[in-house]
Amino acid sequence: MSATTSTVAVTIEVNGKARRLEVEARTLLVHLVREQLGLTGTHVGCDTSNCGACTVLLDSLAVKSCTVLAVQADGSTVETVESLAPPEGPLHPIQEGFRQEHGLQCGYCTPGMLMATKSLLADNADPDEDEIREALEGNLCRCTGYEMIVRSIRWAVEHPNGLEDPS
Amino acid sequence: MIPASFDYVRADSVEAALAALAEHGDEAKLLAGGHSLLPLMKLRLARPEVLVDIGRLDELRYVREDGERIRIGALTTIRQLEFDETLATHVPLLAATAHEVGDPQVRARGTIGGSLSHGDGASDLPAAALALGATLVVQGPAGTREVAAADFFLGFLESAVGPDEMVTEVVVPKCGSAGWSFQKFNRRAQDWAIVGVALVHGNGTGPTGIGLVNMAGHPIRARAAEAALAQGASPAEVGAVAAEGTEAPNDLHASAEYRRHLARVLVDRAAAQAAQAGPSSS
Numbered sequence: 001m002s003a004t005t006s007t008v009a010v011t012i013e014v015n016g017k018a019r020r021l022e023v024e025a026r027t028l029l030v031h032l033v034r035e036q037l038g039l040t041g042t043h044v045g046c047d048t049s050n051c052g053a054c055t056v057l058l059d060s061l062a063v064k065s066c067t068v069l070a071v072q073a074d075g076s077t078v079e080t081v082e083s084l085a086p087p088e089g090p091l092h093p094i095q096e097g098f099r100q101e102h103g104l105q106c107g108y109c110t111p112g113m114l115m116a117t118k119s120l121l122a123d124n125a126d127p128d129e130d131e132i133r134e135a136l137e138g139n140l141c142r143c144t145g146y147e148m149i150v151r152s153i154r155w156a157v158e159h160p161n162g163l164e165d166p167s
Numbered sequence: 168m169i170p171a172s173f174d175y176v177r178a179d180s181v182e183a184a185l186a187a188l189a190e191h192g193d194e195a196k197l198l199a200g201g202h203s204l205l206p207l208m209k210l211r212l213a214r215p216e217v218l219v220d221i222g223r224l225d226e227l228r229y230v231r232e233d234g235e236r237i238r239i240g241a242l243t244t245i246r247q248l249e250f251d252e253t254l255a256t257h258v259p260l261l262a263a264t265a266h267e268v269g270d271p272q273v274r275a276r277g278t279i280g281g282s283l284s285h286g287d288g289a290s291d292l293p294a295a296a297l298a299l300g301a302t303l304v305v306q307g308p309a310g311t312r313e314v315a316a317a318d319f320f321l322g323f324l325e326s327a328v329g330p331d332e333m334v335t336e337v338v339v340p341k342c343g344s345a346g347w348s349f350q351k352f353n354r355r356a357q358d359w360a361i362v363g364v365a366l367v368h369g370n371g372t373g374p375t376g377i378g379l380v381n382m383a384g385h386p387i388r389a390r391a392a393e394a395a396l397a398q399g400a401s402p403a404e405v406g407a408v409a410a411e412g413t414e415a416p417n418d419l420h421a422s423a424e425y426r427r428h429l430a431r432v433l434v435d436r437a438a439a440q441a442a443q444a445g446p447s448s449s
Contacts, residue, residue, distance in 0.1 A: 006173065006174050024172070025173060025174070025175035025218070026169055026171070026173060027169075031169070047168050047209070048168075048206060048209070049202065049272075050357070052272060055272060058275075061246070061275040062271060062275060063275050063276055064273070067201060067202060067205050068201065068276065069201065069205070071175055071220065072201065072222055116271070116272070133356075134356075137270045137356035137357045138269070138270025138271055138272045
């Protein structure tokens with residue numbers, strides 16, 4: 001058994017890069033990502049595992065990073081919204097879908113929506129509207145009424161290479 | 168919101184976890200997926216001095232057949248239950264109930280052992296465990312014991328697991344051709360059930376039982392309705408007695424009276440659905 005301690009050394013692969021960090025045991029994954037790594041694309045919304053704004057992929061599965069301790073992610077891979085596309089590069093097809101179909105207004109929920117969508121499409125490459133709505137039940141948007149978000153995801157499904165696909 | 172400070176112990180075996188619990192007693196809590204415990208800790212409703220992380224005990228993550236039963240490791244995630252083909256074939260009520268828990272992100276982290284140990288009367292999985300007549304395998308310093316789900320949920324967030332024990336396995340009977348249904352009434356997609364019903368009707372070939380969600384401070388069976396179901400009463404007759412013996416809570420979502428009404432309606436629907444061929448969740 002490892003020693004009892006309130007700070008713990010963790011190694012987490014974040015967006016393809018191994019990071020070694022010393023964290024307080026009570027540090028939440030979302031705080032590690034935002035404050036220690038400066039990846040502020042992941043948002044804190046409700047902070048109670050309801051709204052999904054903090055959604056990241058942990059070992060490829062969408063999770064709410066406000067309800068995961070950083071120590072629980074030790075040895076795992078984490079993907080945040082910053083992993084979807086390089087700053088100067090073309091948008092990821094899911095991002096492009098949200099642009100084409102106006103899947104955001106204020107944008108607060110968007111990083112979580114994008115990452116939950118990435119997890120959905122890994123499970124199901126061609127989800128219908130009902131499947132999309134069900135997969136996003138853990139992500140709240142207070143602007144769009146979800147209609148455009150569903151259309152955005154269908155756009156991404158139909159354009160797996162983004163704007164490079166012939167329309 | 169950040170939990171109060173605690174000491175962190177990562178257990179690399181069940182024995183190590185039990186040793187840590189024995190050492191720290193009431194001050195320690197087990198951490199599996201954390202989706203019941205961490206929200207309480209963030210709100211400072213729980214302030215354990217020591218967290219014993221059992222989340223890496225992969226030997227407790229399995230679903231396997233054992234004769235007429237299915238054995239499920241305590242750390243099996245709710246997502247794994249949802250997509251497991253053995254469960255879909257033999258215990259479809261449990262797979263369908265898993266699909267109704269929370270949302271995909273929550274199901275990716277939450278575990279069956281954690282959900283049952285937490286013993287929240289508003290949770291879905293305990294109702295399915297009660298309906299199925301599940302058995303929980305509990306390990307502690309004195310060895311291993313088995314506790315029937317019917318004897319497991321003792322009070323508000325209180326289960327039969329002692330402070331120095333942990334649930335290691337959940338055993339459920341194969342359901343054969345039993346009819347089943349899971350009914351969940353809530354206002355928004357990911358909400359807790361205002362009232363929920365897990366029902367299985369074996370017709371002499373499998374388990375028969377009814378578990379209720381949010382009809383008391385802890386998970387409970389609808390005993391009068393179970394008796395009616397076993398005696399071959401009609402769905403309407405089964406539903407009519409569904410609220411007997413319950414202690415429906417009054418809260419901002421619903422009055423106790425409305426909950427009793429929902430229990431009667433949902434048990435009626437569940438019994439009707441279970442009586443049809445090819446039942447499905449709703």
